[in-house]
Amino acid sequence: MVDISPAAAVQRRARYDAAAAALVYEGRTITAGTLATTVSRLAAGLAARGLRHGDRVAFLGLNSATLFEALLAASHLGAVFVPVNHRLAADEVRHILADSGVHTLIVEENHRALAESILTEIPVRRPVLVDTDPSCPAAPAPPAVWTLLSELLSADAKRPTAVPLSDDDLAALMYTSGTTGRPKGVMLTHGNLWWNAVNVDSMVDTRPDDVNLAVAPLFHIGGLNALTLRTLTRGGTVVVRRAFDPAQCLADLVEHRVTSIFAVPAMFAALARVPGFTEADLSALRAVVVAGAAVPPRLIEDYAHTHGVLLQQAWGLTETAPFATYLPAALTLEKTGSAGLPMPYTEVCLMTPERGGLIEQPDVRGEICVRGPNVVSGYWNNQAATREAFDDAGWFHSGDVGYRDKDGHYFIVDRLKDMIISGGENIYPAEVERVLSAFPGILEVAVVGIPDPKWGETVVAVLVCEAGVEPLLEEVRDFASRQLARYKLPTRLVVAPELPRNAGGKLLKGQVRDFVVQQVTVVSD
Incomplete structure (x- = not known):
């Protein structure tokens, strides 16, 4: 078997050129030798707390050296890495962590409050708080439920040998939104x-x-x-x-x-x-x-x-x-x-x-x-x-x-599925429509993307409302932000008397998009 583990590759590199710069993170250079040692220590700390081959390790935070260390430590043990989009709302994060059956969740301080709001609803057994990154200071006294990352790295545990990995070994679950509105792993x-x-x-x-x-x-x-x-x-x-x-x-x-x-x-x-x-x-x-x-x-x-x-x-x-x-x-x-x-x-x-x-x-x-x-x-x-x-x-x-x-x-x-891409982020209209349809006074909603010079596309919601209901954009965005990431929120509302449908009742998204482009009754920008 050919071992294609990225953890093994990093360990091999450290043996031959330990002083080489592997990462330059926010102005701090991390050598190949230092990275390999940190990964080995983290793998040992995770293993001592029950992480095994095939278990899932999630990371909730921004780009960082810690993200790479978590990915490589997971690979070291044959575990599965689950990088979580830090821009998602709590309901979306909850679904991902529950669906993946995550064992260990590594969180940066800026996202600790979000994680704490859902900890009782997800299967995570080891919530870990990052306290080793100068670019991401940790809280001075986090609640006892958290294990500090520094504790994992300093634990006196036997360092396991990296698990050999081949083509069929699962490396990561990356969640992408589906047309049903729920992310798929x-x-x-x-x-x-x-x-x-x-x-x-x-x-x-x-x-x-x-x-x-x-x-x-x-x-x-x-x-x-x-x-x-x-x-x-x-x-x-x-x-x-x-x-x-x-x-x-x-x-x-x-x-x-x-x-x-x-x-x-x-x-x-x-x-x-x-x-x-x-x-x-x-x-x-x-x-x-x-x-x-x-x-x-x-x-x-x-x-x-x-x-x-x-x-x-x-x-x-x-x-x-x-x-x-x-x-x-x-x-x-x-x-x-x-x-x-x-x-x-x-x-x-x-x-x-x-x-x-x-x-x-x-x-x-x-x-x-x-x-x-x-x-x-x-x-x-x-x-x-x-x-x-x-x-x-x-x-x-x-x-x-x-x-x-x-x-x-x-x-x-074009896309067969009406996905919107705004600033490189994939947005599925069905997901947004599902949330907006619960807004008081909205009878029907259709979400489309229209060209935008800055983001590529921007999200527009076309609404059919009850008589006398005239929702403001900020009201709708505030309502939807409880369940959706900000980049998925509509940037414009358009009110229509009805939505175009075919004889079978299917929504005609092409006509909806044309309707929006014609700038009919803009409620707010």
């Missing part, structure tokens, strides 16, 4: 993560000594596994920022001579607006991957003409770990707008939306489907969703509509 194996790295290193100009800037959220597959994890395990340096700040990002690119970065289009657009961007020395950049939302061609052209920086578009989902296609840098301008070619060890095809057969002709639209070793096998505890997404031949049906040109390059056109 995508089951990512170590093989899925490893084969994505093989694909990336086969197509992208990545190197063992890369300096990767991690500013995209690490609870997303793009932030974690597009370039970051492979950089850390292959021998490079990962510069970690707790969150994306455009000015700080530009400074980091220059100061650290960053060679690789993954970000969504809105982040690259914000970076280009920073004073001094045009004069900044970005000559070290080689692997600059943009994905997660539609990429405006003008953004690609501006980067190419201003700095000679080629934004390399890719396409994929959490279920493909993340990349299924990639546009080589040399074709950035020739094929602007294309999501690229299939990755070397991944199959991509187009099928009719009704799954009636393959589409082999160029320039014909169909649903993009994927299979390969980087593609997951299904969803945690959700056979119905797995059956819906995967066919009998093993093809994963993405729900995205696209076409393939005569040269074999794929172009993304």
Whole structure:
């Protein structure tokens, strides 16, 4: 068996080059030797408190060195890492932690209150509070229910040998919202993560000594596994920022001579607006991957003409770990707008939306489907969703509509499912509609996304209300914020006398979107 454990890779790196910089976190350098030692100690502390192979370890917090230490310690023991979107509301976090059956929950102080509000409703046996991160100070006297991370790291426990891991061992559960409104746990194996790295290193100009800037959220597959994890395990340096700040990002690119970065289009657009961007020395950049939302061609052209920086578009989902296609840098301008070619060890095809057969002709639209070793096998505890997404031949049906040109390059056109992507975050209308429908006086609600110059898309709610009811935007947002993350809240309300439906009563989202764009009776901006 070939051991592809990321924990084993970090331990191996520490043996050969302990002084090398593995992480640069908020200005503090963590060497490969220090990282390996911390991971080993944390694994020992977790094992002493009952964590075993296959158990789930969740992390609730911002980007941090601790997140990587938790991921690697979980891998060390053969446990499963569950990164939780820190922007979610308590009800959403509760569902994820309950659904995953989490054993150990590691929480940063800023999210302790949220965690404490749901602790009695989730199966967690070991809530752990981070008190070792100067960038995230812990409370001076947390309640007794919490185990401090420093206690785990200082425990006098025998350090276990890293568990060898192969393709089929479960590495992580990453939750992505479903059309039913409840997040689904995508089951990512170590093989899925490893084969994505093989694909990336086969197509992208990545190197063992890369300096990767991690500013995209690490609870997303793009932030974690597009370039970051492979950089850390292959021998490079990962510069970690707790969150994306455009000015700080530009400074980091220059100061650290960053060679690789993954970000969504809105982040690259914000970076280009920073004073001094045009004069900044970005000559070290080689692997600059943009994905997660539609990429405006003008953004690609501006980067190419201003700095000679080629934004390399890719396409994929959490279920493909993340990349299924990639546009080589040399074709950035020739094929602007294309999501690229299939990755070397991944199959991509187009099928009719009704799954009636393959589409082999160029320039014909169909649903993009994927299979390969980087593609997951299904969803945690959700056979119905797995059956819906995967066919009998093993093809994963993405729900995205696209076409393939005569040269074999794929172009993304639209989504079969009415997902909204705002600032790189996936928002499913059914989830928002479910919450808004409970607002007093609202009879019907339809949620759609419309183009937004800053975020890509913004959320708009179309309401049919009882007579005399005229809800204000802030009232609706305050109501919904109890159950939904802020980025899912509507930014505009539109009142309509009725919602368009077909003869069978099905809501016609296309007509709803057209109605919104026509700016009919705006209640508030």
